[in-house]
Amino acid sequence: MTVLVLGDQLTRRHGPLSEGSPDVLMVEATAFATRHAYHPHKLTLVFSAMRHFRDELRDTGHSVDYRQTETFAEGVETHLADHPGDELVVMDPPSHRGAERLHDVVESAGGSLDVVQNDLFLVTPAAFDDWFDGESGDSDYTHEEFYRWQRRETGYLMDGDDPEGGEWNLDDQNQESADPERAFPDPPRYDPDETTREVLDWVEDTFDGSYDTDEKGGAWADPEPFCWPVTREQALDALADFCEHRLAGFGPYQDAMLDGEWSLDHLLLSPAINLGLLHPREVVERAIETSRGRDDVPLNSIEGFVRQLVGWREFMRQTYRREMPELATANLLDAPHDLPEFYWTGETDMHCLSDVVESVRKRGYTHHIPRLMLLSNFALTYGVEPTRINEWFHAAYVDAFHWVTTPNVIGMGVFGTDVLTTKPYAASANYIDGMSDYCSGCEYAKTKTTGENACPFNALYWDFLGRHEESLRSNDRIGPVYGHWDRKDDEEREEIHDRADEIRTLAESGDL
Ligand code: FAD
Secondary structure, three states: OEEEOOOOOOOOOOHHHHHOOOEEEEEEEHHHHOOOOOOHHHHHHHHHHHHHHHHHHHHOOOEEEEEEEOOHHHHHHHHHHHOOOOEEEEEOOOOOOHHHHHHHHHHHOOOEEEEEOOOOOOOOHHHHHHHHHHHOOOOOOOHHHHHHHHHHHHOOOEEOOEEHHHOOOOHHHOOOOOOOOOOOOOOOOOOOOHHHHHHHHHHHHHHHHHHOOOOOOOOOOOOOOOOOOOOHHHHHHHHHHHHHHOHHHHOOOOOOEEOOEOOOOOOOOHHHHHHOOOOHHHHHHHHHHHHHOOOOOOHHHHHHHHHHHHHHHHHHHHHHHHHOOHHHHOOOOOOOEOOOOHHHHOOOOOHHHHHHHHHHHHHOOOOHHHHHHHHHHHHHHHOEOHHHHHHHHHHHOOOOOHHHHHHHHHHHHOOOOOOOOOOOOOOOHHHHHHHEOOHHHOOOEOOOOOOOOEOHHHHHHHHHHHHOHHHHOOOOOOHHHHHHHHOOOHHHHHHHHHHHHHHHHHHHOOOO
């Protein structure tokens, strides 16, 4: 029997490898990497982490058949040609129809495949389905209900049957804006070793056309030096650094954005967790343990942190599993537009968007609020077709994997469906100004909705509400905003729609 280790299952501590199986097959397939115009750091991260894991397995006595092939199928076929009739075992991949596709590949090459439970999450599909169809008693996906159920199941931050501190969710204490003068700790950087350098060179030689294309305006050219953790040892070090230096501030500044500050007090470990280098359970437990021993970690920091990993991450995985394949192409609001070119180039006078795209170009990362309230909010109110912005996130972010990107972008980000969230996350410059220092350095005026230099977020926001009045006015959460829309006369509304059209024209011609 041979354990098939996929590129996002790099662990010896969970799944079949934890049971001591000595033989391993890993396939590094070039074709996978050319599906999107991936950021070079994403490709480097995945392939370097795989090669490091291969070496770690060999050092610990495993026999690893590491195939570097054009397609994944070719890697499996050549392995089975050399080991006829081999029985493979793999953890269930979280991507839609992943297990079925693996069965097809292995069986048509003459092997057999056993797909076992994926142990890299906290909640199993069966447990979620039991809860959802039974105890939840709700036909909608409600994150808050799911989160409370998980707190009870895990016992994290519980005081008997009640949440520690008396409240389940302290999100209202996690929305402080940050003082631009406040110094945030520099996160650790992991300089490329020889293995990573080889991958960097290989990525540059092999995929030059896929990321540094003229077509995308040289999109991912000149990123900063690669710095992401690629081994478990580095990921553990980064986790320790987070607990020591950033966990305390995580809560209050969770939603804050600052010009030129990319990391603030965030974990920065979604890539390592999504690759299997760290288990979400150990990350959460390490953070809780840290908070127990320290007076400076407020409850809203540790609760906010637990909510992200135990709540949102698991919730997204399960709703993706249940809602695919419709989720991937959902377009509830019939949004028709292409993605503006500045998502690739960063060339826009909108200071906030230019800064966050620059951060993506440099390192394939921004934290949650720029993803949601800048990049997605703009695409939502502009009317970008959901699959197009989803594809961009897939290509651009180092932590992007279908099971997590698609529900976040299509469900939460651009309201392509209402199964995951009950309201669209649409906001005007007022929100951005409240949560960041971007507006003060911007050529656009945050207080103007129409006319010269009016911030595009304002007209797009009202235009969006106006265009979708029929479906959104009755929405409990966003409906009350229509009181403001009602106070605008026809002339003002027409000016808003005209300004929104003008913004689309400017964006299309690269002049926004
Ligand atoms: P922190 O902000 O410090 O949070 C801690 C951890 O919680 C993260 O590492 C992550 O593992 C988990 N987490 C928090 N929120 C979510 C969430 N909504 N879904 C899943 N996990 C969550 N996350 C990805 O891992 N991959 C993606 O491709 C991805 N795309 C996103 C696209 C959009 C439009 C949005 C709104 C969110 C997306 N997220 C994605 C979720 C979230 O933004 C990132 O997990 C987080 O920003 C990663 O940075 P961090 O490690 O510094 O996280």
